[in-house]
Amino acid sequence: MQKILISEADFDIKAEYAALKKTGVGAVVMFAGIVRDTAKDPQLVAMTLEHYPGMTEQEIDNIIKQAEARWPLQGVRVIHRVGRLLPEENIVFVGTASAHRAPAFESAAFIMDYLKTNAPFWKKEESKTGSVWVDARQVDETALKKWQ
Secondary structure (H helix, E strand, O other): OOOEEEEOOOOOHHHHHHHHHOOOOOEEEEEEEEOOOOOOOOOEEEEEEEEOOOHHHHHHHHHHHHHHHHOOEEEEEEEEEOEEEOOOOEEEEEEEEEOOHHHHHHHHHHHHHHHHHHOOEEEEEEEOOEEEEOOOOHHHHHHHHOOO
């Protein structure tokens, strides 16, 4: 199974689970990030994600290698969408598989925290009043510190 996919196309969470489960493990943990629902942010119209091809995959591969060095993993899958996404569409998928739940949970959280801060993606939010590039958030930097 390919560990990393950057794509404009949506992903199938059920298929991703089945692929991770086939590794013969005792725990699969998955996280899916979704464009905020307009009911929660009525101004949001769309989100556009851009990346640096080649560099983005290399950085995600580095993140996965760090996770594999810390936890006994039998499977890892990271999918990140790019392009213009509408509210309620999938953005990111992180799945990890291990013999036990703790390594699966911890490694998925680790990968997601590093993706939010270190992977070269740029996000622009389009609202009813205009568009703005989204800056890094302090909460993401704080979450990353627990792994250092």
